[in-house]
Amino acid sequence: xxxxDVQGRAAGGAGGxxxxxxxxxxxxxxxxxxxxxxxxxxxxxxxxxxxxxVIVNPLPATLGYVFGLLGWLAGSGIWSGWIRRAFGGExxxxxxxxxxxxxxxxxxxxxxxxxxIFNVAAFLFAGLAAMAIRIELLTxxxxxxxxxxxxxxxxxxIHGVVMLLAVAASVIVGGMGYYLLPIMLGARTVIYPRLxxxxxxxLPPAAVAVFLSPLIGGFQTxxxxxxxxxxxxxxxxxxxxxxxxxxxxxxxxxxxNIIGTIVYMRAKGMSLGRVPMFVWGLFAAATILxxxxxxxxxxxxxxxxxxxxxxxFYTGPTGIPLAYDDQFWWLFHPEVYVFALPAFALWLEILPxxxxxxxxxxxxxxxxxxxxxxxxxxxxxxxxxxxxxAERMPIFMTITETVSIPTGFVFLAALGTLxxxxxxxxxxxxxxxxxxxxxxxxxxxxxxxxxVPADFQLHxxxxxxxxxxxxxxxxxIFSWLAGLYxxxxxxxxxxxxxxxxxxxxxxxxxxFNMTFFPMFILGIEGMNRRVAxxxxxxxxxxxxxSISAFFLGAGFLIPAANLYFSWRSGKKxxxxxxxxxxxxxxxxxxTPYIVFPEGSEVTVVGPNDNYADGAPEPFVWAPTTAGx
Amino acid sequence: xxxxxxxxxxxxxxxxxxxxxxxxxxxxxxxxxxxxxxxxGSVQAHITADATIYxxxxxxxxxxxxxxxxVYCAIRFRARPGESGPPAYQRRYFGPFVIFWLVMSIAxxxxxxxxxxxxxxxxxxxxxxxxxxxxxxxxxxxxxxxTFSYPKQGITDVSKLVVPVGRTIDFVLRTKDVMHDFWVPxxxxxxxxxPNEIRHLYVTPTVLGSTKTNPMIRVQCxxxxxxxxxxxxxPVEVLTKAxxxxxxxxxxx
Numbered sequence: 001x002x003x004x005d006v007q008g009r010a011a012g013g014a015g016g017x018x019x020x021x022x023x024x025x026x027x028x029x030x031x032x033x034x035x036x037x038x039x040x041x042x043x044x045x046x047x048x049x050x051x052x053x054v055i056v057n058p059l060p061a062t063l064g065y066v067f068g069l070l071g072w073l074a075g076s077g078i079w080s081g082w083i084r085r086a087f088g089g090e091x092x093x094x095x096x097x098x099x100x101x102x103x104x105x106x107x108x109x110x111x112x113x114x115x116x117i118f119n120v121a122a123f124l125f126a127g128l129a130a131m132a133i134r135i136e137l138l139t140x141x142x143x144x145x146x147x148x149x150x151x152x153x154x155x156x157x158i159h160g161v162v163m164l165l166a167v168a169a170s171v172i173v174g175g176m177g178y179y180l181l182p183i184m185l186g187a188r189t190v191i192y193p194r195l196x197x198x199x200x201x202x203l204p205p206a207a208v209a210v211f212l213s214p215l216i217g218g219f220q221t222x223x224x225x226x227x228x229x230x231x232x233x234x235x236x237x238x239x240x241x242x243x244x245x246x247x248x249x250x251x252x253x254x255x256x257n258i259i260g261t262i263v264y265m266r267a268k269g270m271s272l273g274r275v276p277m278f279v280w281g282l283f284a285a286a287t288i289l290x291x292x293x294x295x296x297x298x299x300x301x302x303x304x305x306x307x308x309x310x311x312x313f314y315t316g317p318t319g320i321p322l323a324y325d326d327q328f329w330w331l332f333h334p335e336v337y338v339f340a341l342p343a344f345a346l347w348l349e350i351l352p353x354x355x356x357x358x359x360x361x362x363x364x365x366x367x368x369x370x371x372x373x374x375x376x377x378x379x380x381x382x383x384x385x386x387x388x389x390a391e392r393m394p395i396f397m398t399i400t401e402t403v404s405i406p407t408g409f410v411f412l413a414a415l416g417t418l419x420x421x422x423x424x425x426x427x428x429x430x431x432x433x434x435x436x437x438x439x440x441x442x443x444x445x446x447x448x449x450x451x452v453p454a455d456f457q458l459h460x461x462x463x464x465x466x467x468x469x470x471x472x473x474x475x476x477i478f479s480w481l482a483g484l485y486x487x488x489x490x491x492x493x494x495x496x497x498x499x500x501x502x503x504x505x506x507x508x509x510x511x512f513n514m515t516f517f518p519m520f521i522l523g524i525e526g527m528n529r530r531v532a533x534x535x536x537x538x539x540x541x542x543x544x545x546s547i548s549a550f551f552l553g554a555g556f557l558i559p560a561a562n563l564y565f566s567w568r569s570g571k572k573x574x575x576x577x578x579x580x581x582x583x584x585x586x587x588x589x590x591t592p593y594i595v596f597p598e599g600s601e602v603t604v605v606g607p608n609d610n611y612a613d614g615a616p617e618p619f620v621w622a623p624t625t626a627g628x
Numbered sequence: 629x630x631x632x633x634x635x636x637x638x639x640x641x642x643x644x645x646x647x648x649x650x651x652x653x654x655x656x657x658x659x660x661x662x663x664x665x666x667x668x669g670s671v672q673a674h675i676t677a678d679a680t681i682y683x684x685x686x687x688x689x690x691x692x693x694x695x696x697x698x699v700y701c702a703i704r705f706r707a708r709p710g711e712s713g714p715p716a717y718q719r720r721y722f723g724p725f726v727i728f729w730l731v732m733s734i735a736x737x738x739x740x741x742x743x744x745x746x747x748x749x750x751x752x753x754x755x756x757x758x759x760x761x762x763x764x765x766x767x768x769x770x771x772x773x774x775t776f777s778y779p780k781q782g783i784t785d786v787s788k789l790v791v792p793v794g795r796t797i798d799f800v801l802r803t804k805d806v807m808h809d810f811w812v813p814x815x816x817x818x819x820x821x822x823p824n825e826i827r828h829l830y831v832t833p834t835v836l837g838s839t840k841t842n843p844m845i846r847v848q849c850x851x852x853x854x855x856x857x858x859x860x861x862x863p864v865e866v867l868t869k870a871x872x873x874x875x876x877x878x879x880x881x
Contacts, residue, residue: 149855149856149857149858149859150855153852153854153855153857220852220854220855221852222852224852226806226807226851226852228805228806228807228823229806229807229852229853229854232805232806232854233854233855317824318824319823319824320824321807321822321823321824322822322825355705355715356713356714356715357714357715357717357718358718358720359720360719360720360721360722361720361721361726362720364726384820386809386818386819386820387807387819387820387822390749390753393749394745394746394749397741397745398741398745401737401740401741401745402737404733404737405733405734405737408729408733411694412725412726412729414698415694415697415698415701416722416725416726418698418701418702418705419636419639419701419705419717420636420639420705420715420717420719421701421705421715421717422705422706422707422711422713422714422715423701423702423705423706423707424706424707425702425706425707433698433699433702436695436698437695437698437699440690440691440694440695441691444687444690444691445687447683447686447687447740448679448680448683448687451679451683451740451744451745451748452745452748452749453675453676453678453679453744453745453748453749453751453752454676454679454680454683454744454748456672456676456752456816456817456818457673457676457677457680457813457816457817457818458680459818459850460809460811460818460850460851461850521661524665524666524680525666525813525844526666526813526814526843526844526848528811528848528849528850529850529852530852530857530858531857531858532858533858533859534858535843535846537843611714611718612714612718613713613714
């Protein structure tokens with residue numbers, strides 16, 4: 001059966017249908033919030049009563065958080081959508097219409113859309129925190145009318161945790177990955193759709209707790225949570241450790257789905273060699289989470305235990321604070337590859353379609369993605385070369401530098417694909433190329449921190465701040481926007497406004513570099529990280545950075561408006577506006593509730609990046625035979 | 629030679645020209661930056677700055693060669709108006725390019741590990757091993773101040789760090805509460821101060837001066853340690869050996 005026949009049938013009967021949006025559909029979210037609120041205050045208050053203390057103390061706050069989280073989940077629709085049946089109750093209702101976006105649902109597409117909305121909201125608030133930081137740094141002295149040193153420390157801590165774990169960790173993996181993973185593999189859903197649904201519902205309470213940590217005293221440690229400072233600088237650290245642990249748990253649920261889906265749910269003929277690059281990127285990222293999250297997860301909870309249960313893992317005269325560093329960076333260095341690998345893979349997914357060329361050196365690119373995830377598991381120690389004994393320096397320096405070899409394969413494949421191509425510079429392609437340029441700076445400046453002698457001077461200075469903003473903001477967030485624009489037609493059925501998309505791409509690229517490049521110089525000139533107050537000789541450059549940062553921050557209103565108005569009234573998209581040969585473009589825009597029509601199954605018969613004239617179709621459709 | 633292949637050879641010629649121009653401009657800018665490097669006030673600072681500066685030359689070159697190729701391709705191989713359909717060039721693999729890339733990336737990595745990595749470390753460790761009689765300075769960090777003691781000189785608990793020029797100092801680092809980090813930016817090295825542990829940092833100051841004459845010469849905590857972290861500084865003065873002797877005799881008891 002030819003692809004086009006199947007597409008004709010897909011349009012009818014497979015869509016979500018259901019009712020149009022009415023406000024009562026939002027009710028489950030309100031209920032979840034209410035239950036969470038009640039759970040928090042009931043548990044915190046009862047604990048405080050029993051232990052004769054106040055509810056802002058660490059122990060009541062911990063139990064409050066746990067019961068608040070349970071209350072939130074209970075209200076979200078997990079009871080009727082999942083658990084009730086396990087106790088012999090009614091079958092879960094199938095939600096196929098708009099209502100699935102507002103309550104617990106097992107549809108990965110609805111989950112992914114909720115991820116995007118959550119990421120945008122978290123990015124907005126954490127971005128405002130960044131603006132607050134830059135206002136403080138406009139002047140070298142403590143700014144009495146703005147943030148005190150105490151509030152400044154809370155602000156960058158919140159900015160860091162939320163940007164890393166609630167934005168970077170899930171922007172590409174969550175918003176795009178969970179949507180595309182089954183579709184790209186030719187499956188109708190992921191392997192554990194309810195776990196994937198649950199993964200989203202863990203995010204909002206965790207992010208809200210981190211944001212509200214100043215209400216119970218905040219935390220002063222930044223996003224590291226290093227003991228023993230963690231235990232003696234405010235109860236807010238409870239919300240930090242629990243929030244970080246919850247966000248990690250959510251990532252792990254997603255990672256289980258990614259790996260399980262790739263192993264068990266691939267369509268017929270979708271051999272590993274034909275698995276799309278973007279899915280390979282997700283796989284590499286998920287491997288890291290599965291292997292490395294447990295040790296760090298445990299470390300976070302041991303840090304909490306030292307705070308509330310009186311244990312002395314890292315504190316007191318017998319504690320070993322460096323053990324926490326080891327556990328913390330065990331995952332949280334590779335975590336940056338969890339952000340970056342899907343971004344790399346996204347470039348390699350977009351570029352062949354844009355240049356109308358097959359992906360160059362595909363096997364090397366896959367080896368690169370997997371190589372980064374493997375080598376990346378072994379080098380967290382480079383985050384504290386200034387703390388470890390001399391014997392540990394050479395090995396971790398060597399391994400850290402080695403990670404640039406597999407990373408280079410990604411650039412090798414990208415350059416080879418661009419060479420001799422016919423590149424359509426649409427906004428997603430432009431943003432991807434800019435992300436590559438930024439990542440190049442972020443990656444090359446990382447070598448300085450891998451090199452122990454250079455790191456002795458540059459460690460914990462603004463050099464490091466510039467370096468990781470180049471990789472995360474400059475590469476991952478740019479790629480996120482590229483992905484949002486590229487797959488926007490698949491989700492909404494409309495195109496984004498190309499002019500405004502390109503306009504803000506250039507706006508970002510200019511102001512991003514103006515904001516962060518001077519930070520390298522600040523680092524060399526002796527400005528250390530995490531300071532509300534600095535010496536006057538650093539003032540002119542900081543002023544320049546702050547003003548550039550305000551332009552950069554304000555510029556984010558452009559894509560926000562562009563996405564909203566394009567969603568409401570953008571140009572209707574055709575099924576395959578970019579001329580890509582990947583499988584997700586073989587179903588209508590927007591993707592119907594059931595992606596592939598009932599009664600037929602896709603078989604992969606060739607590579608999905610063969611753009612030569614007259615190349616055979618990579619996919620054919622056959623009537624379903626399984627189970628009959 | 630077919631027309632298509634000829635075009636790609638021409639394109640490569642253009643790329644080489646772009647590389648040369650780009651390298652000239654970028655390395656020139658880097659040279660300007662290196663010429664305006666901040667104060668290097670110790671033997672160790674020269675070792676760590678040598679590493680940084682070497683890596684800057686290298687990073688700028690790689691940035692131009694790789695990033696320049698991205699920009700060049702985006703312009704040279706863009707879809708021009710009226711062009712539609714896939715390009716004729718559809719190769720998936722070009723062995724010489726892949727092998728060259730592989731060899732180069734491994735070679736650069738090996739080279740970097742040896743120099744500036746291991747060479748720099750050996751130099752730093754060498755100073756530590758060769759120094760028979762360092763000036764011992766006990767450094768105590770606490771939220772949020774530094775105190776210095778000179779056990780052999782009988783000076784205890786001063787809040788200003790005074791050291792002689794040209795003599796290797798063994799800073800013995802302890803903390804009373806949380807983690808801190810002992811850093812004098814002009815001396816080019818730093819060391820974390822960890823609870824329940826004692827750390828050593830060896831520095832050989834080579835430039836006379838004080839915090840007043842150059843703010844790079846200051847003790848600065850460089851690991852987040854709470855509310856007072858940014859203000860956790862201490863003044864430093866590097867004196868001649870004779871002046872240091874006078875200071876010691878005036879301050880010991």
